[in-house]
Amino acid sequence: MQELIxxxxxxGFVGRRDELAAFRANFDTRPxxxxxxxxxxxxxxxxxxKSSLVGELTRVARERQALTATVDESxxxxxxxxxxxxxxxxxxxxxxxxLDRLLExxxxxxxxxxxxxxxxxxxxxxxxxxxxxxxxxxxxLGMVPAVGALAGAVDPAQLARGTDQVRATLGARFGKAExxxxxxxxLQVLTPVLIAELDRVTADAPWIALFFDxxxxxxPFLDTWLHDVIASGxxxxxxxxxxxxxxxxxxxxxxxxxxxxxxxxxxxxxSFTDSEARQLLTAKGVVDEEVVRNVxxxxxxxxxxVSTLAxxxxxxxxxxxxxxxxxxxxxxxxxxxxxxxxxxxxxLPRQLDEDTFxxxxxxxxxxxxxxxxxxxxxxxxxxxGSGGIVRYHDVVRVPMLRLQRTTSPSRWRAAHNRLAESxxxxxxxxxxxxxxxxxxxxxxxxxxxxxxxYHLLCAEPRTALAQxxxxxxxxxxxGGEAARRWAxxxxxxxxxxxxxxLRDWGGDCLAALQDxxxxxxxxxxxxxxxxxxxxxxxxxxxMVRAECLSDAGMYDAAIADFDQSIDLVSDRPRxxxxxxxxxxxxxHYEVALEEHDRAVERRRHGVRSYWHRGETxxxxxxxxxAIADFDxxxxxxxxxxxxxxxxxxxxxxxGRSEAALADLELALNIKPDHIWSLVRRARxxxxxxxxxxxxxxxxxxxxxxxxxxxxxxxxxxSLRQEGRHEEAIAEYDRALELDPGYxxxxxxxxxxxEALGHQTQALADLERALAxxxxxxxxxxxxxxxxxxxx
Numbered sequence: 001m002q003e004l005i006x007x008x009x010x011x012g013f014v015g016r017r018d019e020l021a022a023f024r025a026n027f028d029t030r031p032x033x034x035x036x037x038x039x040x041x042x043x044x045x046x047x048x049x050k051s052s053l054v055g056e057l058t059r060v061a062r063e064r065q066a067l068t069a070t071v072d073e074s075x076x077x078x079x080x081x082x083x084x085x086x087x088x089x090x091x092x093x094x095x096x097x098x099l100d101r102l103l104e105x106x107x108x109x110x111x112x113x114x115x116x117x118x119x120x121x122x123x124x125x126x127x128x129x130x131x132x133x134x135x136x137x138x139x140x141l142g143m144v145p146a147v148g149a150l151a152g153a154v155d156p157a158q159l160a161r162g163t164d165q166v167r168a169t170l171g172a173r174f175g176k177a178e179x180x181x182x183x184x185x186x187l188q189v190l191t192p193v194l195i196a197e198l199d200r201v202t203a204d205a206p207w208i209a210l211f212f213d214x215x216x217x218x219x220p221f222l223d224t225w226l227h228d229v230i231a232s233g234x235x236x237x238x239x240x241x242x243x244x245x246x247x248x249x250x251x252x253x254x255x256x257x258x259x260x261x262x263x264x265x266x267x268x269x270x271s272f273t274d275s276e277a278r279q280l281l282t283a284k285g286v287v288d289e290e291v292v293r294n295v296x297x298x299x300x301x302x303x304x305x306v307s308t309l310a311x312x313x314x315x316x317x318x319x320x321x322x323x324x325x326x327x328x329x330x331x332x333x334x335x336x337x338x339x340x341x342x343x344x345x346x347x348l349p350r351q352l353d354e355d356t357f358x359x360x361x362x363x364x365x366x367x368x369x370x371x372x373x374x375x376x377x378x379x380x381x382x383x384x385g386s387g388g389i390v391r392y393h394d395v396v397r398v399p400m401l402r403l404q405r406t407t408s409p410s411r412w413r414a415a416h417n418r419l420a421e422s423x424x425x426x427x428x429x430x431x432x433x434x435x436x437x438x439x440x441x442x443x444x445x446x447x448x449x450x451x452x453x454y455h456l457l458c459a460e461p462r463t464a465l466a467q468x469x470x471x472x473x474x475x476x477x478x479g480g481e482a483a484r485r486w487a488x489x490x491x492x493x494x495x496x497x498x499x500x501x502l503r504d505w506g507g508d509c510l511a512a513l514q515d516x517x518x519x520x521x522x523x524x525x526x527x528x529x530x531x532x533x534x535x536x537x538x539x540x541x542x543m544v545r546a547e548c549l550s551d552a553g554m555y556d557a558a559i560a561d562f563d564q565s566i567d568l569v570s571d572r573p574r575x576x577x578x579x580x581x582x583x584x585x586x587x588h589y590e591v592a593l594e595e596h597d598r599a600v601e602r603r604r605h606g607v608r609s610y611w612h613r614g615e616t617x618x619x620x621x622x623x624x625x626a627i628a629d630f631d632x633x634x635x636x637x638x639x640x641x642x643x644x645x646x647x648x649x650x651x652x653x654x655g656r657s658e659a660a661l662a663d664l665e666l667a668l669n670i671k672p673d674h675i676w677s678l679v680r681r682a683r684x685x686x687x688x689x690x691x692x693x694x695x696x697x698x699x700x701x702x703x704x705x706x707x708x709x710x711x712x713x714x715x716x717x718s719l720r721q722e723g724r725h726e727e728a729i730a731e732y733d734r735a736l737e738l739d740p741g742y743x744x745x746x747x748x749x750x751x752x753x754e755a756l757g758h759q760t761q762a763l764a765d766l767e768r769a770l771a772x773x774x775x776x777x778x779x780x781x782x783x784x785x786x787x788x789x790x791x
Contacts, residue, residue, distance in 0.1 A: 015276035015303075016053050019267045023057050023245075026265075027064040027207060031240040037265040039230060042247035043215075044269030047395035049303035050247045053269065054213045057245055061209035066243070067092055067202055068209045073217035076481060078187055078225050079106060081218075082194050085210070089201065096197035099190070102707075106186060108673070109705060182707055187225060189707070191235035199239050208242040215248025220484075220514070223256060231260050271301040284310040304395050308382055338365045342373045343380070347400035348415055350454060350492065351391040352377075359422035362415060401496050412497075416459035423452035438606070440474040446482060450489045457493035461502050465490075470537035472509070472527050473544040476520045483520060484513055521548050539568035543575045555582045573599035573609045580612065589620035607633040611643055623650040641667045645677055648684075657684050675701050679714050686718055694718060709739035717748055725752040743772040747779045750786075759790045 019042075029036040040057070042050050054070070061068050069088035075081050083103055086096040182189045202208050212218060212226070228234045230244065246252070257264065272280070274296065280303070281292050299305035312334060334340050345360045346352055352360075357377065358370045366373060377383055382396040392400070405412045427448035431439040439445045453471065456464035468490055475486035491506020493499070512526055513519040524545040527533060533541065546561035559582060562575045580595035596613035603609040614629030627650050633643040648663035664681040667674055682697035698718060701711045716731030732749035735742055750765035766783040770776060 015272055015279065016049070016056070016269070019053060019269075020056060020060060022265060022267075024060050024064075026243065027061075027066075037263060038243060039260065039264040040243070040245040040267060041252055041264055042245065042267040042269060043249060043251055045249060047302045047304035047393060048269040048271060050249075050269060051213055052303070053267070054211050054245065054247045058209070058211055061207065061243070064207055065205065066207035066209040067094060067205045068211065070211040070213060071218065073214040075218060077221060079103060079190060081222065082190060085194070089198075094201035094205075096194070096201060099193050099197045102190060102193050105705060105707070106182060106190065109182065188235070191225070191229065195229070195236040195238055198242070202239055202241070206241065208239060209245070210242065211245045211247070213247045215246045216250055217248075219246075219248055219250075223253060224516075227256050227260070230263070272303055272306060274301065277301045277303075277306050280306055281310050286310045302395065304382060304393055308380075308396070338363055338369070339373065339376060342366055342377065344400055344404060345415070346377055347392055347397045348404070348455075348458075349419060350451065351385070351389055353388050353390075355426075356419070356422070356451075359419055360415070362411070398495075402498075405497060413459045416455040420452050420455035420459065423448045423455065427452060441478060446475070446478065446485075450485055453486075454489045454493050454496075457490065457499075457502055458497045461493065461497050461499040465502065465505070466532055466534065466537075469505070469527060469530070469532050470534070470540070473524060473537065473540035476524055476541075477544045477547065480513060480519060483523060484510065487513065487523070521545055524548070535568045539565045539572075539575075542568070543572075543578065546575065546578055550578060550582055555586070558582060571602050573602040576602065577609060577612050580616065584616050584619065589616060592616050593620070607636050607640060607643070610636075611640070611646070614643070615646055618646060618650045618653075621653070623654050626650045639670050641671050641674060641677070644670075645674075645680065648677075648680060652680075652684055657688055660684055673704050675704055675708070675711070678704075679711060682714065682718065686721060691722070707738055709735045709742050709745070712738060713742060713745040713748070716745065716752075720748060720752045720755075723755075725755045728752045729756075741772055743769040743776065743779070746772070747776070747782065750779075750782065754786060759786055762786055763790075 023040060026037055026040075031038075042053055042057075044050055051072075058068055058070060067089065069085045071081050071084050075084055082099060086099055086103070089096055198208065212222065215222070226244075226246075229238060252264070271277075277296055277299070278292060281287070281295060284307070286292060286295065295306060295309045299309050334343070341363045342357075342361060345362050346357055348360050349356050352374075354371065354374045357374045361367075361370065361373070378385075378390055382393040383390050384393065385391055391397075404415070427445055430444035430448055431442050434442060434445070449471065453464070453468050457468055472483075472486060476483045487506050487509035489506075490502055491510060494502025494504075494506055508526055509523050512522040515522055524541050527541045528538060528545070542561045542565035546558040546565065549555075549558035549561065559579060562579045562582075565575045576595045576599035580592040580599065583589075583592035583595060593613065593616055596609065596616055599609040600613060610629045610632045614626045614633065617623070617626035617629060627647055630643045630647040630650070633640050634647070637643075644663045644667040648660040648667070651657075651663065652660035661681065661684055664677050664684070667677045668681070671677070678697045678701040682694040682701070685691075685694035685697065695718070698711070698715050701708070702715070705711055712731055712735040716728045716735060719725075719728035719731060729749055729752045732745045732752065735745045736749075739745075746765045746769040750762040750769070753759075753762040753765065763783060763786055766779050766786070769779045770783065773779070
């Protein structure tokens with residue numbers, strides 16, 4: 001069947017002969033040949049047939065026995081690209097097993113990190129370094145926009161100042177996202193494995209052909225990474241028999257790709273020639289000269305229009321032109337007025353499922369026929385999508401929107417208001433029972449909110465802008481990708497309703513987010529510089545910017561923003577908690593507790609204020625008060641895993657190991673794969689003499705997070721406590737390979753070396769540990785003790 005389908009498609013594909021010939025000929029030149037090209041770039045305006053050409057190029061590659069994979073706009077991050085490539089190679093019998101395992105580990109840890117972030121941001125950890133690195137891992141995927149705008153803001157040296165408490169608290173905050181290296185820069189970890197796996201599984205294949213379609217959508221987060229993969233050697237070297245094809249509307253960034261000019265062949269596409277358009281019409285059975293001339297005139301020989309009008313002509317057999325508008329030309333041969341109206345209505349939303357389609361319909365005659373109409377709509381040539389979600393091709397949708405906006409502004413407003421109400425109901429359903437702050441951290445709520453915002457802006461661009469901007473800080477608090485989606489909704493609403501203010505706002509925000517290190521901070525600063533924000537929205541923006549600055553270790557600037565936020569709106573607990581966490585990270589526990597008290601006084605719902613205060617009490621060794629706060633959290637939310645874990649820590653510090661074990665058992669019953677609980681239980685089991693149980697927990701933790709330096713270091717410590725010093729040193733070595741800034745592991749390795757009589761190595765480790773963390777009193781004491789004992 002697939003062979004027959006491919007044969008039909010090849011028979012129906014017309015034009016682009018020069019491009020196909022150049023691509024095919026490239027497989028006849030060896031990679032060592034200077035004439036060989038490693039990259040092809042297809043580009044042109046919407047509707048010129050880029051995706052169709054990519055499909056044909058894919059078939060050419062397969063004819064040459066190439067292993068192929070295609071990526072399109074369905075992905076939103078580099079790790080998702082890797083998952084897509086891996087799935088497609090697996091279907092061709094070449095699974096990328098090592099990459100799959102690492103991606104699965106990454107997904108688990110990121111899920112745990114996001115779950116922890118919904119409870120607190122930041123959660124715990126006394127140093128700027130550990131918080132900054134943790135935040136960088138949480139808000140994104142490395143070095144690309146879909147990754148998070150703060151990912152590059154962390155100074156790697158900050159991580160080096162960690163201590164035992166930093167590692168423990170980092171674990172408490174992120175659980176499965178414990179591997180700082182992977183969270184800080186996942187691309188650096190994942191990409192070499194991808195390249196190595198491609199090299200391994202394709203060694204006996206003549207070619208590898210990778211296609212990146214709709215690059216105008218994916219380029220913002222793919223471009224830097226893909227250029228580095230191809231040209232920089234940062235992650236290793238792709239197999240020499242790899243050929244990559246990029247396809248998008250714009251040209252490649254000359255600043256980034258200038259060094260690849262000799263590697264890239266450009267395929268700029270424009271409209272069909274007259275003969276190519278006629279060839280396509282003949283292939284589709286349109287041969288009547290009057291109809292052909294009419295199609296050529298109406299389509300402007302734009303391939304997507306030629307195809308659409310040709311199929312309508314075949315179905316209806318008419319070439320009358322009842323309207324001069326572009327939309328009427330698209331629907332020229334659709335004689336059913338209900339279908340015509342439905343097609344226009346369905347252009348209003350940015351994307352459709354059947355519920356949205358039903359809400360968009362205006363004609364009474366459509367009622368009761370929604371399912372059938374939606375099924376018909378999905379068959380139209382300019383409607384694409386999968387998984388129940390479809391969207392119009394921009395070439396078709398844009399003139400449809402313009403027609404409706406200019407023909408009847410009142411109907412335009414009414415339709416968009418009706419759609420906004422529909423998405424508002426869906427939004428309320430998605431987050432029923434949640435507090436305001438919980439809703440704004442809930443992805444389904446945000447998805448509906450953005451569509452609601454888009455339609456409100458289309459209906460009343462000036463009056464709806466203030467509320468749209470008020471959502472900006474909350475979008476930023478959810479990371480770079482959420483902020484981009486929010487900004488894109490404003491920009492696209494501006495295009496749809498022809499409003500320059502919306503276009504400029506959306507464009508400015510998207511431009512700010514291009515800064516991979518400080519994009520969110522810049523976006524919030526732009527919001528704060530504009531007068532459209534009311535006091536509540538301005539307070540939100542200051543609070544979220546303060547959290548960004550705090551996560552980056554810029555504590556003084558963060559405090560200033562928190563202060564301003566409180567001056568504007570003083571009855572919210574979150575900015576007081578933010579100030580408390582900064583004081584706690586600086587070791588100023590009493591000042592931090594005063595701020596926590598203010599947060600608790602203003603608490604109206606949730607457990608965040610209590611949990612943070614309990615953590616500060618615990619870190620200040622005020623364990624009874626810490627346990628009281630954790631008890632309060634658990635009385636409100638009995639399944640709060642982090643409160644159970646924190647209470648277990650406090651109980652263990654009081655010498656109540658059995659109570660601590662009971663809490664950890666409860667936590668692990670709720671989350672069996674909770675790494676932090678496993679490692680803490682292992683420590684307590686070791687202290688109680690249950691060596692077998694302790695190692696079972698550590699082995700389980702290692703399976704869940706094999707690249708986690710903290711877990712490896714804990715295994716080394718267990719070995720050292722058992723007197724197995726050489727084995728302990730091997731584990732410490734591995735931990736330091738994973739995280740060279742792990743000062744705690746250096747200190748413990750020094751103790752193992754001393755036990756073996758290696759005082760010189762022990763002193764060297766302690767010197768390194770103190771260079772990384774000069775305030776480490778324990779390491780300084782051990783150094784002086786060993787110096788005094790050394791002849």
